[in-house]
Amino acid sequence: MDYKIKSRIWIEADGKILLGEGRISLLKAIDETGSLSKAAKLIGMSYKKAWSLIDAVNKRAEMPVTTSSIGGKGGGGAELTEYGKSLVETFETINKNCWAFLDNQIKQSKLK
Template sequence: MKYKIKSRIWIEADDNVLLGEGRVALLKAIEETGSLSKAAKSLKMSYKKAWSLIDALNSRAQKQVVITSIGGKGGGGAKLTPYGKNLIDAFDTINQNCWAFLDKEMKKQLYHDF
């Protein structure tokens, strides 16, 4: 029997979720596609949900994370601010450190308890 430890981290601002794994994945997809609707499609997420997530993120973060534009050539688009890119990196770093930490913690306990 193989036991695995898993985790999920997120960051809250005023008891509201600011950033979690789902939003980070969405931000990455926006970075790749340059569009909110394409990013949503690539994650098999409804456009509405993607829009809501980004809207909440933009309004709660201390700086704008995603810049959207309506109309014009190509109909519009969405792209990350430099601050947004930093957010992704910071989150990923913490998340990976956390995984590594938990694996170590698990090994400490493994032979006694699980």
């Protein structure tokens, strides 16, 4: 068989999406580059989309996930808060565990 099982997980707050795979990879890129515009370029996303995603995340999360500054050395920048880093870490852990679980499930099913 060449059937494959796939999954996506996301976290909701107030019935609206807070974090999914796309936002997580954007947050990781911000952590790597120190800049929202560089992060967007790195993962092939328009700046506008990246900005509105981060804006939504910060508005819905219980605490800010990123901080940013305008002007100054290098024009400004953005970085993850400690809270943001812990959110990324728990999301990725649960996501990897979910993949492993599903791999196991399909091996035990008729689809093999």
